[in-house]
Amino acid sequence: MPGWRKVPRVLLELSHITKRFPGVLALDDARFALAAGEVHALMGENGAGKSTLMKIASGLFQPDAGEIRIDGRAVRLSGPASAKAAGIHTVFQELTVLPNRSVAENLMIGREPVRAGGLWLDRGALIRAAQRILDDLGIPLEATAPAGRLSTGQRQMVEIARASAQIPRVLILDEPTSSLGRAEEELLFSLVRRLSERGVGIIYITHRMSEVFALSDRITVLRDGRYVLSGATADLDRTALIRAMVGRDVAEDRHGTADDDLPVVLEVERLARGTAVRGASLSLKAGEVLGMAGLMGAGRTELARLIAGIDRPDSGGMTLFGKPYAPAGIGEALARGVAYASEDRKRLGLVLPLSVADNIALPSLRRLAPLGVIGPNRIAGFARDWMERLGVRAAGPGVAVDTLSGGNQQKVALAKWLATAPRVILLDEPTRGVDVGAKAEIYALIRQLATDGAAILAISSELPELLQISDRIAVMAQGRVAGILPAETATEESLLDLSFTEAAETAA
Amino acid sequence: MTRAAPGVRGPGLARLIRDLLPYAGLLGVIVFFALSSEYFLNLRNFERLVTDSATLMLVAFGMTMVILLGEIDLSVGAVVSLLAVILAQIMEAGAGWPLAVAAVLALGILIGALNGALTVLGDIPSFIVTLGVMAIATGLAYVFTGAISIAIMSEPFLVLFYDARALGLPVPLLIVAVTFIACLAFLDRTVAGRELFAVGANADAARLSGVPVRRRKIMVFAIMGGLVAMAAVLSAARLGSGAPASVPALTLDAIAAVIIGGASLFGGRASLLRTLMGAALIAVLNNGMVLMNVNIDLQYVVKGMIILLAVVLERLASGARS
Numbered sequence A: 001m002p003g004w005r006k007v008p009r010v011l012l013e014l015s016h017i018t019k020r021f022p023g024v025l026a027l028d029d030a031r032f033a034l035a036a037g038e039v040h041a042l043m044g045e046n047g048a049g050k051s052t053l054m055k056i057a058s059g060l061f062q063p064d065a066g067e068i069r070i071d072g073r074a075v076r077l078s079g080p081a082s083a084k085a086a087g088i089h090t091v092f093q094e095l096t097v098l099p100n101r102s103v104a105e106n107l108m109i110g111r112e113p114v115r116a117g118g119l120w121l122d123r124g125a126l127i128r129a130a131q132r133i134l135d136d137l138g139i140p141l142e143a144t145a146p147a148g149r150l151s152t153g154q155r156q157m158v159e160i161a162r163a164s165a166q167i168p169r170v171l172i173l174d175e176p177t178s179s180l181g182r183a184e185e186e187l188l189f190s191l192v193r194r195l196s197e198r199g200v201g202i203i204y205i206t207h208r209m210s211e212v213f214a215l216s217d218r219i220t221v222l223r224d225g226r227y228v229l230s231g232a233t234a235d236l237d238r239t240a241l242i243r244a245m246v247g248r249d250v251a252e253d254r255h256g257t258a259d260d261d262l263p264v265v266l267e268v269e270r271l272a273r274g275t276a277v278r279g280a281s282l283s284l285k286a287g288e289v290l291g292m293a294g295l296m297g298a299g300r301t302e303l304a305r306l307i308a309g310i311d312r313p314d315s316g317g318m319t320l321f322g323k324p325y326a327p328a329g330i331g332e333a334l335a336r337g338v339a340y341a342s343e344d345r346k347r348l349g350l351v352l353p354l355s356v357a358d359n360i361a362l363p364s365l366r367r368l369a370p371l372g373v374i375g376p377n378r379i380a381g382f383a384r385d386w387m388e389r390l391g392v393r394a395a396g397p398g399v400a401v402d403t404l405s406g407g408n409q410q411k412v413a414l415a416k417w418l419a420t421a422p423r424v425i426l427l428d429e430p431t432r433g434v435d436v437g438a439k440a441e442i443y444a445l446i447r448q449l450a451t452d453g454a455a456i457l458a459i460s461s462e463l464p465e466l467l468q469i470s471d472r473i474a475v476m477a478q479g480r481v482a483g484i485l486p487a488e489t490a491t492e493e494s495l496l497d498l499s500f501t502e503a504a505e506t507a508a
Numbered sequence B: 001m002t003r004a005a006p007g008v009r010g011p012g013l014a015r016l017i018r019d020l021l022p023y024a025g026l027l028g029v030i031v032f033f034a035l036s037s038e039y040f041l042n043l044r045n046f047e048r049l050v051t052d053s054a055t056l057m058l059v060a061f062g063m064t065m066v067i068l069l070g071e072i073d074l075s076v077g078a079v080v081s082l083l084a085v086i087l088a089q090i091m092e093a094g095a096g097w098p099l100a101v102a103a104v105l106a107l108g109i110l111i112g113a114l115n116g117a118l119t120v121l122g123d124i125p126s127f128i129v130t131l132g133v134m135a136i137a138t139g140l141a142y143v144f145t146g147a148i149s150i151a152i153m154s155e156p157f158l159v160l161f162y163d164a165r166a167l168g169l170p171v172p173l174l175i176v177a178v179t180f181i182a183c184l185a186f187l188d189r190t191v192a193g194r195e196l197f198a199v200g201a202n203a204d205a206a207r208l209s210g211v212p213v214r215r216r217k218i219m220v221f222a223i224m225g226g227l228v229a230m231a232a233v234l235s236a237a238r239l240g241s242g243a244p245a246s247v248p249a250l251t252l253d254a255i256a257a258v259i260i261g262g263a264s265l266f267g268g269r270a271s272l273l274r275t276l277m278g279a280a281l282i283a284v285l286n287n288g289m290v291l292m293n294v295n296i297d298l299q300y301v302v303k304g305m306i307i308l309l310a311v312v313l314e315r316l317a318s319g320a321r322s
Helices: A050-057 A080-085 A103-107 A123-137 A152-165 A182-197 A209-215 A238-246 A300-307 A330-335 A345-349 A356-368 A376-390 A406-418 A436-451 A463-469 A492-499 A503-507 B012-036 B043-052 B054-068 B076-092 B097-121 B126-145 B155-163 B171-189 B191-201 B203-208 B213-239 B250-260 B272-291 B296-317
Strands: A010-021 A024-035 A039-043 A065-070 A073-075 A088-091 A170-174 A201-205 A218-223 A226-232 A264-273 A277-285 A289-294 A315-320 A338-341 A424-428 A455-459 A472-477 A480-486
Touching: A010 A050, A024 A039, A024 A050, A024 A201, A024 A218, A039 A050, A039 A182, A039 A209, A050 A088, A050 A170, A050 A201, A080 A088, A088 A152, A103 A123, A103 A152, A123 A152, A123 A182, A152 A170, A152 A182, A182 A201, A182 A209, A201 A209, A209 A238, A218 A238, A226 A238, A238 A492, A264 A300, A277 A289, A277 A300, A277 A315, A277 A455, A289 A436, A289 A463, A289 A492, A300 A338, A300 A424, A300 A455, A330 A338, A338 A406, A345 A406, A345 B203, A356 A376, A356 A406, A356 B191, A376 A406, A406 A424, A406 A436, A436 A455, A436 A463, A463 A492, A472 A492, A480 A492, B012 B250, B012 B272, B012 B296, B043 B054, B043 B171, B043 B272, B054 B076, B054 B171, B054 B191, B054 B213, B054 B250, B054 B272, B076 B097, B076 B126, B076 B213, B076 B250, B097 B126, B097 B155, B097 B213, B155 B171, B155 B213, B171 B191, B171 B213, B171 B272, B191 B203, B191 B213, B203 B213, B250 B272, B250 B296, B272 B296
Parallel strands: A024 A226, A039 A201, A039 A218, A088 A170, A170 A201, A277 A480, A289 A455, A289 A472, A338 A424, A424 A455
Antiparallel strands: A010 A024, A010 A065, A065 A073, A218 A226, A264 A277, A264 A315, A472 A480
C-alpha cells in the first residue's frame, strides 16, 4: 500500500462531547481527533474547556452527551482504570510521585516484579527493570535515587516514564512545562519526540506559543467549550491562533478612561518570588481600576499576595504613598490600608460556619476595639451597616454565611475588606461563581470605589469583564507584567496576545 | 457562646438531639439518681457534688477553648497531679501557701504555653504533643514523690480552698463561677475571643484576615495551663495532699464534658454554657454512681459509652457528609 504513512490513522476521537457542571456549560458539542504518532496541541483561553475535555478522555469525568472512539470503535471510559486499559495515560499538573519511595518503586508501582508466588518483592529485578525504562527513554536518572530529592521537572520525567512503561497509545500532558527549567524542558521535548516516533499519540496542553510551534504537528483550539478549529501547525501562525481563541464580537460597554494625571498610590518594582513571580512591575493610581489579565499560572494571584503581605518577596520592592512598603504580614498591610479579597471565597475568603457579622467584622476587630473589648451588638451594628451598603440579602447579621447564595457570599467577602477602610484594594476574581445580577452590582461597586478615590487592582480571567470595569489593563505572563493597555483601546485579542508573551521576549 | 448558628445543615432531628443532650441528659441523670438513691437529693450531697466537681469544671472550661480551636489537650490530668505534688512540696519546704499557689499558677501557664508552642511552632498535632507532656508530667510526679502522697499541713490553705464560704457559697463554687463568667466574657466580648471561632472554623481564612493564628493557639493553651493550675490547687485542698495520679479520670471527664456539650472535634464550634451542662452531667454521674456503689471500673464503661454516643450524635447532626 503505497504512501500509507501519509494518511494519519485516527487513534482517539471525541465527538459531540457535552459536559455540564452546576451553572456552567463546560463543553458544548466539542470534538477532538488524535492520530497515532502525532503531537497534538490543545489550546484555548482559561475556561475554554481544555482540561475538562482531557479529563473526559482520561476517564475522570463522564460526558453528558457525545461519543468516544478508539481505533474507530465506540468505547465507554468509566474511570481512570478503564482509560488506562484502553491505552490512554495522563500526566496531570498535580504530580503523584511518592517522595518517600525510590525512583524505581515509583516507576513500577502496581507492577512490582515478585518471586515465590507473589510473596517476595524482587528488589534487584525491580531496580533493573526501572533503570531499563529510564535508559530506554534517555532519562538521566538513577533508579535507586529517592524520589523526594528530585526536582519538579525530574518528578515529571518519572511520571512520564511510568506512563510510557505501560505502553501507552495516547499520552496526555497537561501543561507539562509550567514548572520546568530550560534544560529540563529540552529533555522533556526530546522525550515527547521519542515517544511520538514510536507511534504514541500525544496531546499537549500548554500556554506557551513557542512550544506549540516547536513541538506540535497539529493544533486544535477550543473556545467557550466549543470546537473552533483544527489544523496542521505548519498552516497556522500566532495571530490566527489568538483570533481563534478569542473570536467573539466585543461590543460591551466600557467605563474606563486611563488618566495619566491621577496620583500614583502604590509602586511595585521588579517583585519576585520563586518561579511564580519573576520581576513584576506596575503602579496603582488613586481613583483608578487597574484590571489584570493573564493565563492560569501567570502569577497574578501570587503577585497580589505579595502586595497584601501574605507572602514575602525574594527580591524587588514596593512604595506606598511615597514611603517604602515591605509588609511583614497581613496585619501590617491592613494597617497601611492594603486589603486583598481572595479568589477562593470558600477556603480563604470566608469562615463559612460563622455569622455574616463575625465574617464582616473579622479583619476590622482590632481597629474597632483598640483595647481588645467589643460587644456583640457593636459587631452586629457594624456589619449591618456594611450589609446595607453592599446590598447583602440575608435575614440578619446573625445568619451563618454558608446559608447565603454565591452572590451574597461574595458580597460579604468584599464587605469584610471594604470595612477595613482600605486605600488599595486587591480583588482576585471578584465575580467568580456569582450570577449575572450580582455581577452587575459588583461591577457598579468597583467603579464606585474607584470614584471614591481607592486604588483598585482587579484580577479576572474573563476578558469582557476586565474591559468593562477597568481603566487600564495589565497583562501578566510567566511572572512578569508583559504590558499595560488602556481599556478604551484594548481588545480581547490584544490582551490575549500579551498573555502569550514568553520569558525571552519580556526579558529583552 | 456562639451567636452564629453553627453547622446549619444536617439532619434536623440529630441536631435537635445533639443540642438538647446536655440539658436533657443532666435532667435525666438527676431524676434517675433521685429515684434510685435516698442520699442523692439533699443539700449536703449537692454541696459536696459541687465542691468535688470544681476541678473538672475549671479544666472543662479550658478544654472548651482548646477544642474550639480544633486542638486537644491530653496532658491536663497528669499536669494537675504534678502541680498538686509541687504545691505540696513547696509548702512542705516551709514556704507559705500564697507563694506556693503563685508558683504553681505560673508553672501551669508555662506548661500550657509550652504545649501550645510545640504544637504551633513544631507543627506537631497537639494530640501527640500533649500525649508526650502527659507522660513526662506523670513520670515527674512519681520521681518527685517516690510514689507516695505528700500531705499538706497548712490549715489556712486547706480551709480557704475547700471548706471556707464566702457570700454564703463554698469557695470552690465561687472560683468556678467567677472563672466561668470570665471565660464567657473572653469568648464573647474580646477581639481575641471572637477570633478563636474563626481560627477554629477556618484557620487559613482567619490568617488571611490578619488574625495571628499561632499566637492565638499558644494563648489558649496557656489559659488552659492556668486553669489546670487552679484546678490543681482545688484538687490538692480537697484531697489534703499532693500525689501522683490523683485525678485518674480528669482528662477523660473534661473531654467528655465538652463533647456532650455538642462541640465539634474539628474545631469552630463549642459553647461554654453547654460544656457547663456536660460537666455537671459527668459530675452528677460520678457522684450518683458512688452513692449507688457502682464499681469504679464500670463507671468508666458508662462514661465511655456516653462519650461515643455524643460524638456519633455530633457527626450525624453536622450531617457527616458521605
